Amino acid sequence: MAIFSVYVVNKAGGLIYHLDSYAPRAEAEKTFSYPLDLLLKLHDERVLVAFGQRDGIRVGHAVLAINGKDVNGKYTADGKEVLEYLGNPANYPVSVRFGRPRLTSNEKLMLASMFHSLFAIGSQLSPEQGSSGIEMLETDTFKLHCFQTLTGIKFVVLADPRQAGIDSLLRKIYEIYSDFALKNPFYSLEMPIRCELFEQNLKLALEVAEKAGTFGPGS
Amino acid sequence: MSRPAPRKPEYHKINKDLFVLTYGALVAQLCKDYEKDEDVNTYLDKMGYGIGTRLVEDFLARSCVGRCHSYSEITDIIAQVAFKMYLGITPSVTCNNSSRNEFSLILDKNPLVEFVEELPAGRSSLCYCNLLCGIIRGALEMVHLAADVTFLQDRLKGDSVTEIGITFLKKLDEKKYRRKK
Numbered sequence: 151m152a153i154f155s156v157y158v159v160n161k162a163g164g165l166i167y168h169l170d171s172y173a174p175r176a177e178a179e180k181t182f183s184y185p186l187d188l189l190l191k192l193h194d195e196r197v198l199v200a201f202g203q204r205d206g207i208r209v210g211h212a213v214l215a216i217n218g219k220d221v222n223g224k225y226t227a228d229g230k231e232v233l234e235y236l237g238n239p240a241n242y243p244v245s246v247r248f249g250r251p252r253l254t255s256n257e258k259l260m261l262a263s264m265f266h267s268l269f270a271i272g273s274q275l276s277p278e279q280g281s282s283g284i285e286m287l288e289t290d291t292f293k294l295h296c297f298q299t300l301t302g303i304k305f306v307v308l309a310d311p312r313q314a315g316i317d318s319l320l321r322k323i324y325e326i327y328s329d330f331a332l333k334n335p336f337y338s339l340e341m342p343i344r345c346e347l348f349e350q351n352l353k354l355a356l357e358v359a360e361k362a363g364t365f366g367p368g369s
Numbered sequence: 370m371s372r373p374a375p376r377k378p379e380y381h382k383i384n385k386d387l388f389v390l391t392y393g394a395l396v397a398q399l400c401k402d403y404e405k406d407e408d409v410n411t412y413l414d415k416m417g418y419g420i421g422t423r424l425v426e427d428f429l430a431r432s433c434v435g436r437c438h439s440y441s442e443i444t445d446i447i448a449q450v451a452f453k454m455y456l457g458i459t460p461s462v463t464c465n466n467s468s469r470n471e472f473s474l475i476l477d478k479n480p481l482v483e484f485v486e487e488l489p490a491g492r493s494s495l496c497y498c499n500l501l502c503g504i505i506r507g508a509l510e511m512v513h514l515a516a517d518v519t520f521l522q523d524r525l526k527g528d529s530v531t532e533i534g535i536t537f538l539k540k541l542d543e544k545k546y547r548r549k550k
Binding site: 300302325327329332333 | 422423425426427429430431436511512513
């Protein structure tokens with residue numbers, strides 16, 4: 151999938167819509183015997199790999215499941231602490247699944263507000279008067295495109311760096327927003343968008359954009 | 370980054386008469402519900418405001434107009450692009466006040482009042498098309514411009530032309546936007 155996610159941020163910086171459409175992330179499940187040769191640490195309510203990268207399990211990956219049962223933050227499905235469980239030789243051999251942790255809703259909200267502030271700072275840093283805010287953020291693995299309307303709503307799309315045509319996609323998303331979200335009489339402005347039609351049409355538009363724009367391998 | 374060419378908006382054709390009749394039914398019902406003309410005018414304005422806040426995004430998404438830098442530019446765009454897009458008419462723009470804050474739109478043709486001859490007796494201060502004023506006010510507020518929009522002259526009340534007056538008030542500061550409670 152060349153387009154990873156879409157975020158819509160309202161005037162006050164609150165996230166009102168997000169859509170993740172990336173392919174299943176790399177996950178690795180392995181059976182271990184005591185002692186565990188990976189160094190685990192607790193960070194932000196998750197158990198992450200701090201050191202000991204091997205076999206597809208990379209530093210930064212989180213413990214996703216133990217013995218097939220999904221973990222709940224730093225606790226196992228049964229309510230025991232993961233680090234304690236994995237420190238006890240009696241529980242071995244154990245099968246643990248590692249993978250890149252998904253962002254929780256709260257984290258997304260926080261990141262959206264932060265981006266909103268950075269966007270405002272971006273336009274103030276400009277040496278020219280009347281500059282726009284951040285339009286594109288580029289890294290080696292993705293590009294973040296942002297389009298702010300004259301009314302202050304921001305549409306943010308994270309895509310593969312090789313994906314082209316994101317500009318017109320952003321304007322298309324604006325049209326879809328003005329049609330299916332705003333014209334819904336029961337949708338209140340600035341509130342989270344919970345309109346089925348909006349989501350359906352957005353997914354369609356993403357598909358069209360991916361087929362039309364990408365010049366890289368795979369989609 | 371070049372702007373894409375303005376797309377031709379897709380109009381799903383519906384009968385204009387249906388729209389005019391719907392608007393007429395709306396005003397007639399409001400007249401039944403409220404005794405005083407001021408109340409009807411206020412409610413029409415409020416409804417228009419709700420429509421305007423939503424319509425402005427549709428307008429901006431479809432018309433590809435850029436940021437305006439003066440009040441006269443804004444009024445021109447409202448008259449020549451917005452009215453044309455939604456009502457099919459192009460009012461003319463005049464500037465009333467030399468300090469450039471008061472403008473007027475003169476409508477020579479108004480599809481909404483096509484079938485209305487005159488206001489009923491006892492409803493002499495009813496602004497039949499006050500919805501339009503609310504729409505303009507709501508739309509301007511969403512792009513951070515406070516304005517007072519009223520009917521200055523109305524053919525239905527016996528004046529020679531229909532004139533909508535737009536008075537731009539102090540610009541709302543974008544940075545001071547507060548979270549809605």
